Amino acid sequence: MHTPRAKNKKEGYNMSFFQKDIETMPRAELEKLQLEKLKHITKYCYDNVPLYKRKFDEAGFDCTKIKALSDIQYIPYTTKSDFRDNYPFGMFATPLKNVTRLHASSGTTGKPTVVGYTKNDLDMWSDCVARLVTAAGATDEDIVQIAFGYGLFTGALGLHYGLEKIGATVVPCSSGNTEKQVMLMKDFGTTALVATPSYAMRIGEVAEEMGIGRDELKLRLGLFGSEGCTPEMRAQIEDYLHLLATDNYGMSELMGPGVSGECSLRCGMHFNEDHFLPEIINPETGEVLPEGSKGELVITTLSKEAIPVLRYRTKDITSITYEKCECGRTHARMSKPSGRSDDMLKIRGVNVFPSQIESVIMTIPQIAPHYQLVVTREGSSDRLEVKCELVDGSVLESLESLSNLQKNIRHNLKTVLGIDTKVTLVEPKTIERFEGKAKRVIDLRNK
Numbered sequence: 001m002h003t004p005r006a007k008n009k010k011e012g013y014n015m016s017f018f019q020k021d022i023e024t025m026p027r028a029e030l031e032k033l034q035l036e037k038l039k040h041i042t043k044y045c046y047d048n049v050p051l052y053k054r055k056f057d058e059a060g061f062d063c064t065k066i067k068a069l070s071d072i073q074y075i076p077y078t079t080k081s082d083f084r085d086n087y088p089f090g091m092f093a094t095p096l097k098n099v100t101r102l103h104a105s106s107g108t109t110g111k112p113t114v115v116g117y118t119k120n121d122l123d124m125w126s127d128c129v130a131r132l133v134t135a136a137g138a139t140d141e142d143i144v145q146i147a148f149g150y151g152l153f154t155g156a157l158g159l160h161y162g163l164e165k166i167g168a169t170v171v172p173c174s175s176g177n178t179e180k181q182v183m184l185m186k187d188f189g190t191t192a193l194v195a196t197p198s199y200a201m202r203i204g205e206v207a208e209e210m211g212i213g214r215d216e217l218k219l220r221l222g223l224f225g226s227e228g229c230t231p232e233m234r235a236q237i238e239d240y241l242h243l244l245a246t247d248n249y250g251m252s253e254l255m256g257p258g259v260s261g262e263c264s265l266r267c268g269m270h271f272n273e274d275h276f277l278p279e280i281i282n283p284e285t286g287e288v289l290p291e292g293s294k295g296e297l298v299i300t301t302l303s304k305e306a307i308p309v310l311r312y313r314t315k316d317i318t319s320i321t322y323e324k325c326e327c328g329r330t331h332a333r334m335s336k337p338s339g340r341s342d343d344m345l346k347i348r349g350v351n352v353f354p355s356q357i358e359s360v361i362m363t364i365p366q367i368a369p370h371y372q373l374v375v376t377r378e379g380s381s382d383r384l385e386v387k388c389e390l391v392d393g394s395v396l397e398s399l400e401s402l403s404n405l406q407k408n409i410r411h412n413l414k415t416v417l418g419i420d421t422k423v424t425l426v427e428p429k430t431i432e433r434f435e436g437k438a439k440r441v442i443d444l445r446n447k
């Protein structure tokens, strides 16, 4: 199954595959495979998970009647609350005896979401990750530093086993201890970095503080994911660390990383569509939307044994294309999520995504790529404060330049968001840095 690594065929681009026959399978064949798997997995869910039996019966859905992929529309959705309500093992379709590993998502409140993997699930998971890291350009010659937190989080171990599968040399640093991280990166000659984009940015900043120039590092590839990152922020990270930054997407409930990832052409993240069947729906009405529409991503897992998930509402806002990619992959691609429907801030009736604000801030040279959004309520009116960090603190000494810069940012934000914001400029290096997913929004409205 494993295709030997091809040398770059297209100038400047990596054109390698991990499982070429599957990744480039003609769509008609792929859809036939998906249909067979869909029939199997729905029956498997009905027979083994009481939640699905109840949902199917209530909706009058008979899984033995599935004839076409479009029949998926009759399957009820699954949500995060289903996981919460069935904590810890109620979503499992196999006895715990057959479960080889457990992970959990870091719920900010209450109990975490628990996920389990059979031996086959773990194999499938590492194949999916091996495909995406190969597509991004990682090879068995890479020394890959994993700077995701090891533990219950799916990111570190997910990437770890996929990278080992392609024969890369894996350095399981975990997140944090950034100076040591940079030292090892230099001493080991690390060529690829696995991290959240915000932690990658922090690593670049610390390397600079340590006086380690980017030319002293051998980094060439970033395998970033687990949180959103605007193209502007990505360009900054690439500049800081001198690497090609690629993006990959996933979530714990569905498996972890490995659901989709960019090839080195970076024109959307390829789903591992033989294992994950994507749809886009209108998040308000639940209506399925046609190709190219922006909406909420819904995923059905087609192969997982321990926790099969049908039509999971991810809350991530994106769009899908089925057009064949120039890299040769036929599997559908998703655009970078513009945010989660539950990240969207509603300010005085206007929908605001933090990514829109990030895009504006990143175009202003006097502002560092670090910011914080504070939402408060005064009377019945919401107020959004955008705290931006200055690159050079001397701006604070001149009232005129400070006020001009503030006005300029406010104006640019208003043009994009359509609402007025309060812009606060703060001293360099005073906004919190993150070693995992960044938390940039502080919503004080219900406090």
Ligand code: DLL
Binding pocket: 105, 106, 154, 155, 156, 224, 225, 226, 227, 228, 229, 247, 248, 249, 250, 251, 252, 253, 256, 257, 258, 314, 316, 336, 337, 340
């Ligand atoms: O973040 C899994 C993962 C680990 C993916 C490492 C990629 C790399 P959770 O902690 O359950 O799982 O968070 C899932 O993170 O619904 C998205 O909102 C967000 N997310 C994940 N990847 C991306 C990405 C992992 N590439 C939630 N771009 C998802 C934007 C992402 N958002």
